[in-house]
Amino acid sequence: MQTARCLVCNSDIIIEDEMYEGDLVSCSICSRDLEIISLHPVRLAVINDEDKNSGVKDKQAETGEEE
Numbered sequence: 001m002q003t004a005r006c007l008v009c010n011s012d013i014i015i016e017d018e019m020y021e022g023d024l025v026s027c028s029i030c031s032r033d034l035e036i037i038s039l040h041p042v043r044l045a046v047i048n049d050e051d052k053n054s055g056v057k058d059k060q061a062e063t064g065e066e067e
């Protein structure tokens with residue numbers, strides 16, 4: 001077992017022995033999901049929840065304005 005630093009809140013995150021590169025760990029302090037990108041040494045990457053390219057945008061102002 002080893003520990004890594006949370007990239008968001010800088011607290012220690014425990015990396016269990018059975019975790020591998022590509023696995024996700026959740027920070028117990030800020031509850032953000034981090035991806036393990038390397039194990040020796042441990043490196044984490046923040047998962048971007050807001051980076052979903054679903055193409056769904058707020059279209060509110062379609063009221064047919066005439067010029």
Ligand SMILES: [Zn+2]
Pocket residue numbers: 006007008009010011027028029030031032
């Ligand atoms: Zn954190």
